[in-house]
Amino acid sequence: MIKLADVSYVRLGTRDLEGATHFATEYLGLDVAERAKGSVYFKSDAREHTLCYFEGDPGDQVVCFEVEEQSHLDEAAAQLESLGHPVRRGTASEAALRKVHDFIAFRDPTGNPIELAWRPAYSGRRYHGARDAGITGFSHVGLCSSDLARDEAFWTKVTNAQVSDRIGDAPLLRIDEVHHTIALFPSAKPGIQHINHQVETGDDIMRSHQFLKDRQVRMVFGPGRHPTSSAKFLYFEGPEGMVFEYSSGVREIADELLWRERQFMFEPKGFCKWGAKPNITEFNK
Ligand SMILES: O=C/C=C/C(C(=O)O)=C(/O)C(=O)O
Numbered sequence: 001m002i003k004l005a006d007v008s009y010v011r012l013g014t015r016d017l018e019g020a021t022h023f024a025t026e027y028l029g030l031d032v033a034e035r036a037k038g039s040v041y042f043k044s045d046a047r048e049h050t051l052c053y054f055e056g057d058p059g060d061q062v063v064c065f066e067v068e069e070q071s072h073l074d075e076a077a078a079q080l081e082s083l084g085h086p087v088r089r090g091t092a093s094e095a096a097l098r099k100v101h102d103f104i105a106f107r108d109p110t111g112n113p114i115e116l117a118w119r120p121a122y123s124g125r126r127y128h129g130a131r132d133a134g135i136t137g138f139s140h141v142g143l144c145s146s147d148l149a150r151d152e153a154f155w156t157k158v159t160n161a162q163v164s165d166r167i168g169d170a171p172l173l174r175i176d177e178v179h180h181t182i183a184l185f186p187s188a189k190p191g192i193q194h195i196n197h198q199v200e201t202g203d204d205i206m207r208s209h210q211f212l213k214d215r216q217v218r219m220v221f222g223p224g225r226h227p228t229s230s231a232k233f234l235y236f237e238g239p240e241g242m243v244f245e246y247s248s249g250v251r252e253i254a255d256e257l258l259w260r261e262r263q264f265m266f267e268p269k270g271f272c273k274w275g276a277k278p279n280i281t282e283f284n285k
């Protein structure tokens with residue numbers, strides 16, 4: 001079993017690095033951690049970086065999870081290979097680009113590129129945000145799934161992920177006490193379905209709603225409140241159609257023995273208890 005300790009970073013290809021950088025700093029509210037040749041790194045919390053935009057195909061979208069021990073990479077590689085997932089060991093220069101000590105790369109059954117990294121860098125510099133969006137950190141990803149049952153089985157049998165709740169057949173998966181760190185949503189094609197940052201309060205959600213709307217950022221869902229995690233939320237569109245979410249107040253499952261996963265309807269009321277309707281393909285039948 002592969003123990004995922006945390007979600008670490010996402011890497012997104014872009015055809016417009018300057019435009020993506022403008023969005024990430026001025027609108028989303030991240031800090032530039034570093035500008036490198038052909039890429040820009042952003043921080044959202046205590047880590048050195050949690051997002052990297054690089055010049056390339058916007059279809060190149062990678063999510064990385066941290067593992068606790070270097071030996072876990074070898075064990076994970078052997079297990080994944082035995083299950084028919086080809087694994088590639090990152091080179092030293094690729095690891096340096098990701099600011100990690102060592103990593104492996106593979107694809108989940110849908111074809112989503114996944115990395116597992118050991119010793120991702122933390123930062124000596126405090127995150128303060130280019131604008132006051134109230135971000136407290138990078139928290140979860142939605143992943144596209146071409147077969148929800150198959151992919152739920154992959155994540156829950158091959159890794160430590162456990163189902164917290166389901167919306168229709170879409171599972172929200174936790175790897176620690178946070179209600180979910182990975183969510184799977186139906187889609188014919190692979191990719192990151194959304195990227196979540198936690199913000200401090202519901203006021204931050206509402207302030208950002210006004211701020212982003214005033215700047216013609218396309219709102220795609222909310223403000224609203226998830227019945228699942230009970231978090232208040234706002235989803236909006238970033239560069240090249242990527243959906244970003246702010247949420248606040250995500251449930252923590254402190255006592256696993258007392259928790260039973262719940263079934264919600266795959267319809268707007270399963271996604272929002274305030275009545276907002278998603279304008280997000282993967283959240284609609
Ligand atoms: O209702 C759909 C989404 C649920 C949640 C949540 O419960 O917080 C998400 O953050 C999500 O998967 O987008």
Ligand SMILES: [Fe+2]
Nearest residue numbers: 142194196245
């Ligand atoms: Fe989310």
